[in-house]
Amino acid sequence: MKRLAGAMALAVRAAPASMALRVGTTLLSGAAPVGVAWLTRNLIDDLARPQRSGFWLPACALAVAGALLAVNQHVARFADREVARQVALSAQTELFAAVTRPVGIAELEDPAGQNRLRLAQQAGQEAPQQLTAAVLAIGQAAVTLAGFLVALAALSPLIAVLVAVSGLPVLVAQIGLSRRRAETTVRITPGLRRQAHYAMLLMDVRAAKEIRLFGLGPYFRSRLARELAQAQDAERAVDKATLRVDGLLAVLTAAVSGGALVAAIARIGGGAGTVGDLSVLIAALAGVQSGLATMVSSIATADQMLILYSHYAAVVESGATGSAESGDRSSETGSATRPASPLPTAGPLRQSLEFHDVWFRYTPDSDWILRGIDLIIEPGQSVGLVGLNGAGKSTVAKLICRLYEPTRGSITWNGTDLRDLDAASVRSRVSAVFQDFMSYEMSAADNVAVGDLEAGGGEAGLRAAAAHAGIDETLAALPDGYRTMLSRVFDADGPGSGATLSGGQWQRVAIARAALRAGADLLILDEPSSGLDALAEAAVHESLRTLRTGQASLLISHRLSSLRDADRIVVLGGGRVAEAGSHDLLMARGGLYARLFQQQARGYQLPALGRPA
Numbered sequence: 001m002k003r004l005a006g007a008m009a010l011a012v013r014a015a016p017a018s019m020a021l022r023v024g025t026t027l028l029s030g031a032a033p034v035g036v037a038w039l040t041r042n043l044i045d046d047l048a049r050p051q052r053s054g055f056w057l058p059a060c061a062l063a064v065a066g067a068l069l070a071v072n073q074h075v076a077r078f079a080d081r082e083v084a085r086q087v088a089l090s091a092q093t094e095l096f097a098a099v100t101r102p103v104g105i106a107e108l109e110d111p112a113g114q115n116r117l118r119l120a121q122q123a124g125q126e127a128p129q130q131l132t133a134a135v136l137a138i139g140q141a142a143v144t145l146a147g148f149l150v151a152l153a154a155l156s157p158l159i160a161v162l163v164a165v166s167g168l169p170v171l172v173a174q175i176g177l178s179r180r181r182a183e184t185t186v187r188i189t190p191g192l193r194r195q196a197h198y199a200m201l202l203m204d205v206r207a208a209k210e211i212r213l214f215g216l217g218p219y220f221r222s223r224l225a226r227e228l229a230q231a232q233d234a235e236r237a238v239d240k241a242t243l244r245v246d247g248l249l250a251v252l253t254a255a256v257s258g259g260a261l262v263a264a265i266a267r268i269g270g271g272a273g274t275v276g277d278l279s280v281l282i283a284a285l286a287g288v289q290s291g292l293a294t295m296v297s298s299i300a301t302a303d304q305m306l307i308l309y310s311h312y313a314a315v316v317e318s319g320a321t322g323s324a325e326s327g328d329r330s331s332e333t334g335s336a337t338r339p340a341s342p343l344p345t346a347g348p349l350r351q352s353l354e355f356h357d358v359w360f361r362y363t364p365d366s367d368w369i370l371r372g373i374d375l376i377i378e379p380g381q382s383v384g385l386v387g388l389n390g391a392g393k394s395t396v397a398k399l400i401c402r403l404y405e406p407t408r409g410s411i412t413w414n415g416t417d418l419r420d421l422d423a424a425s426v427r428s429r430v431s432a433v434f435q436d437f438m439s440y441e442m443s444a445a446d447n448v449a450v451g452d453l454e455a456g457g458g459e460a461g462l463r464a465a466a467a468h469a470g471i472d473e474t475l476a477a478l479p480d481g482y483r484t485m486l487s488r489v490f491d492a493d494g495p496g497s498g499a500t501l502s503g504g505q506w507q508r509v510a511i512a513r514a515a516l517r518a519g520a521d522l523l524i525l526d527e528p529s530s531g532l533d534a535l536a537e538a539a540v541h542e543s544l545r546t547l548r549t550g551q552a553s554l555l556i557s558h559r560l561s562s563l564r565d566a567d568r569i570v571v572l573g574g575g576r577v578a579e580a581g582s583h584d585l586l587m588a589r590g591g592l593y594a595r596l597f598q599q600q601a602r603g604y605q606l607p608a609l610g611r612p613a
């Protein structure tokens with residue numbers, strides 16, 4: 001009942017006027033068949049009288065009722081669709097507000113969480129509206145049923161009871177089927193998600209290159225078809241069971257109604273009623289039967305939708321993917337936990353950002369990525385982070401941004417544990433270019449502006465940030481300047497045409513995005529120049545150096561030449577800080593950093609004189 005009330009409340013909140021209209025049309029369509037049956041009875045009895053008088057009133061009332069009902073049907077359909085639209089809008093808004101509410105992102109990487117999200121999305125789209133429609137249909141059927149049962153009871157109480165009771169086995173069977181249908185929906189969700197993934201790959205322009213080159217079309221098509229066929233098999237099994245049960249129940253209810261009809265006709269034939277009574281009886285039996293069928297199927301639908309709605313409610317109530325979040329400070333799921341009450345905001349970085357013996361693994365059953373990291377970044381200091389692939393450099397960056405929480409140990413901002421600070425306030429003091437930065441299918445201006453939606457300065461501010469990333473001239477020279485749509489798959493909003501950037505140009509847009517948040521205390525650059533040509537890399541690094549003045553920075557790069565000016569270079573190895581110091585110190589020490597640097601430097605050296613070229 002709580003879930004039902006929640007779903008109904010959502011519908012009323014989202015579409016109050018349309019809901020009121022829908023309730024009105026429901027009451028009218030519920031009462032109409034009973035009214036029409038009584039008017040018909042009066043009309044027949046008036047006509048059956050020898051003087052044939054007084055039939056004008058029921059005849060006119062019948063005509064008006066017919067017209068009203070015809071219009072009512074269309075109004076009801078419009079109100080239904082309006083409720084569906086407004087509920088879907090409201091449900092989607094609530095759902096995605098919940099998805100982005102949690103501090104961390106670990107739940108979004110959990111397959112079970114993604115299954116719940118898909119179910120919640122599906123339920124959010126259809127469950128509240130279908131539940132509302134089912135409840136209204138139950139109400140409508142109840143009005144019709146009550147009217148006809150009273151009419152039947154007036155003729156024969158026994159027949160009325162018999163017909164009403166025949167609905168019970170139908171109800172039990174339909175609820176069983178609806179539960180099975182809801183379970184099937186949950187069971188086929190992972191397969192349908194995989195199917196959607198293959199469909200997305202086949203349509204995605206980024207995947208198209210490999211799919212064409214490696215001839216992967218038939219491979220993904222067959223995987224897609226297999227997943228869909230498996231889901232359909234499960235649905236077909238439920239449909240077959242429904243057919244069997246519904247067929248049997250139809251025979252049962254028809255037998256009960258037929259028997260009741262014959263018995264009642266026998267009574268009227270025996271002189272216990274008028275011809276008008278017979279017409280009411282026929283209408284009442286048909287009405288009760290169809291009312292019962294509507295009521296039972298609506299109860300079953302409501303039951304199924306309630307089960308689906310519970311997935312939506314779980315996500316909306318608990319946030320992200322609806323999984324229970326632990327309040328532990330050390331999160332074994334790697335998930336950043338949600339604060340129970342408002343936390344203090346992070347002030348400017350005046351002392352340091354420090355890692356204290358930080359251990360981290362992404363899930364409780366995976367390997368440790370960090371095994372006791374101690375790291376200090378002081379205000380205005382530049383720190384370079386170096387390590388082999390998979391050493392955990394990006395993980396360190398993500399931990400600072402509170403996308404995950406340390407499994408053990410702590411990270412402090414001016415001495416306060418990050419978990420004791422408002423996450424949004426910490427993030428507002430950090431700017432970052434992630435290794436897997438985003439390319440948004442939006443205009444060039446919007447692609448830079450998302451770095452800081454609250455930054456003032458208009459286009460001049462965007463251009464200044466873009467200039468730091470060495471991309472201002474390129475963006476300004478696009479067909480519609482900064483308003484140019486950077487997309488291959490969406491049209492421009494206005495009359496201008498779209499444009500496509502190269503990988504390195506996109507990377508510079510991401511750098512511009514980070515540069516826009518110039519007031520941040522800490523700038524994290526995770527492989528910011530991997531796609532840049534040598535000239536651009538030097539220019540961007542020089543520009544970022546001026547941008548970083550006074551700002552702390554954490555620079556992660558495999559191009560060690562770009563790190564040599566860092567105040568301190570930290571080398572990660574085996575999940576720990578293997579080496580730390582200035583470039584000169586680390587070179588003199590001859591450890592991993594020195595070996596990596598020399599290896600890279602050798603690659604750039606000209607062949608020695610006298611050796612064949």
Ligand SMILES: Nc1ncnc2c1ncn2[C@@H]1O[C@H](COP(=O)(O)OP(=O)(O)OP(=O)(O)O)[C@@H](O)[C@H]1O
Pocket residue numbers: 109362369387388389390391392393394395396435
């Ligand atoms: N979201 C994740 N879930 C589970 N494991 C992850 C996740 N992200 C990274 N890992 C694992 O953590 C390890 C460290 O990854 P990370 O990206 O931090 O390394 P890195 O030092 O930045 O590597 P690279 O130099 O290749 O960019 C890798 O073994 C990777 O498989």
